[in-house]
Amino acid sequence: MEEKDQRKYFRNLLLHFRPSTVPERTLRLSLTWGLGGMAVVLVFLLIATGLLLKFIYEPVPGSAYDSILYLQSRVPFGQLLRNLHRWSGNALILLTFLHFLRVFYTGAFDPARRFNWTIGLILFAAVVFSNFTGYLLPWDQIAYWAITISTSMLDYLPVVGVGIKRLILGGTEPGTATLMNFYAIHTAILPALLLFILPFHFWRIRKANGLVIPRSPSEDTGYPGPQVDAMPHLIVREVTTALILLAVILLISMFYNAPLADQANPGLSPNPTKAPWYFMGIQELLMHFHPVFSLLVLPSMLMVGLFALPYIDDPTETAGTWFRSRKGRKMALIAMGVSIIGTVAGVLLDEFQFGLNPSGPPDMITNGLWPFAIILAFCAGFYLLMKKLFSATGSEVIQAIFTLLATAFVVLTVIGIWFRGAGMQLMWAG
Ligand code: HEM
Known part of the structure; x- marks a missing residue:
């Protein structure tokens, strides 16, 4: 040829x-x-x-x-x-x-x-x-x-x-x-x-x-x-x-x-017992929230939100431009910073101050409705603040909220993987 x-x-x-x-x-x-x-x-x-x-x-x-x-x-x-x-x-x-x-x-x-x-x-x-x-x-x-x-x-x-x-x-x-x-x-x-x-x-x-x-x-x-x-x-x-x-x-x-420990022994659980790393965010969430919220309400809301996203946000005007605009990038960065500080502070406060994570059975009101309401109110407040401060478009604000939640999930995953040791206590476990 x-x-x-x-x-x-x-x-x-x-x-x-x-x-x-x-x-x-x-x-x-x-x-x-x-x-x-x-x-x-x-x-x-x-x-x-x-x-x-x-x-x-x-x-x-x-x-x-x-x-x-x-x-x-x-x-x-x-x-x-x-x-x-x-x-x-x-x-x-x-x-x-x-x-x-x-x-x-x-x-x-x-x-x-x-x-x-x-x-x-x-x-x-x-x-x-x-x-x-x-x-x-x-x-x-x-x-x-x-x-x-x-x-x-x-x-x-x-x-x-x-x-x-x-x-x-x-x-x-x-x-x-x-x-x-x-x-x-x-x-x-x-x-x-x-x-x-x-x-x-x-x-x-x-x-x-x-x-x-x-x-x-x-x-x-x-x-x-x-x-x-x-x-x-x-x-x-x-x-x-x-x-x-x-x-x-x-x-x-x-x-x-690739790691390989001893052969599986159903009678001897290691300490700590951790989920695979990509589920550590959920395991960490479970330590702070009532299971109904951490396993059902929050993941379902996230799923619905992700599938519905293209129908509630039409980014056609800015498609192809990273972060929609310069303003969008600034807002996303702020959201990321707020989320890192907020999530770390939330985990520390829950662990050492409020004890929302008692050793007894989780309570639907203290471990569920209250923190859930606080997070919803926080997101709503953040939404309004961003809209007001930056006169942002709907697309830019949705991006900021997404950044807030995605960063929180990454931070929880990092804490779960590297900062939970024996008894799932907070410590360096890298
Ligand atoms: C096994 C997982 C996946 C594979 C192998 C894959 C592969 C690809 C490839 C090769 C492209 C071409 C452009 C590029 O390289 O970015 C692409 C584009 C795209 N992917 Fe994926 N993808 C996967 C998962 C996902 C996920 C999780 C989403 C979002 C929910 C997604 C949404 C899209 C969209 C919307 C495009 C078109 C992007 C554009 O027009 O610029 N994909 N994907």
Whole structure:
């Protein structure tokens, strides 16, 4: 084949996934930071390494742990394979979260991208549950007790909690049924779901005529600006980013081993018993709020808010511009500062002053309604203050409130991971 024909063939194949030309402005790294693309690379790396792990792993409590030991000590590159799978899984959660933040802060949920926002939220849930179901598989103390503590949070949920827990565990506590269920969900159902949904995600980007681009009048090139060939301009950037990411994951996997504690022992719980790190925000919340609020009311409100967001906020005018405007960025920064101080102060006050977290059973009024009302009033006050101080648009204020809540969640997660030691006391536990 002549070089020209070869190039044409290559282009036509790629055309199924990429337009042949793209606006030059969408190539700027600062528009997307390549986060979605990196997440895709990790999904494929996880599937590839996961398929290899399946040759060794045995999903039965009696042999799961031994099969991991065998993998690590006897199989050539077995430890590296496990490390790659573990660290890519963690990195995928992080990158998906960052991608979600970039989509939010560039207003890429305008009406043309509304549906893709919804698809993205489902992808996010699939990524988190893929990690969660994989967490149990090594069947060591960390895995066993992390799943026990995470699912035992459901006990607090009235009416449906115990039923949901039984459904997830296939019994009252993690056992053979749980491991087999998690294995099937982790290795078949969720990967299939991801592979099924991802093409829709990409198709919606093409339906929206590509990524968001700023319409700012200061851009002298007009909208959407000059086009360039996807090959080589876009593809070379994507391949370079993918290679750098793979190199970083490989390096991390060469130097840091995925944790493996002693074999699971249902009769001996470690102290402290912590949920997987991405659920530590919820575990921390549970230490301060009545379970009905921390497990039902707040997460449901958050879910509804996220799914409804594109219908209550139309960022079309500013789509593609980070933080909507300079003013929007300032407000988001203020919200972030207020949230860090407010959340840390709230945790400390609850822990040492008010004792809203007594050792006795949580009380619906003191641990639920009161703090909940205070938070709602705080958000409402913040909303009004921002609107008044900055004469901000609705979109900018929604962004500030989102920043307030997202930062609080990150701070709670950080406290849960690094500042809760034995007995879940506040201390440095890094
Ligand atoms: C497995 C998880 C995900 C993968 C692999 C993924 C992949 C991608 C890729 C490759 C892009 C192209 C641009 C870029 O790199 O940023 C993209 C765009 C997009 N994603 Fe995701 N995504 C995921 C999760 C999410 C989540 C959680 C959301 C939000 C809730 C989301 C919403 C969007 C939207 C709205 C776009 C279009 C952005 C634009 O037009 O600028 N995605 N995604």
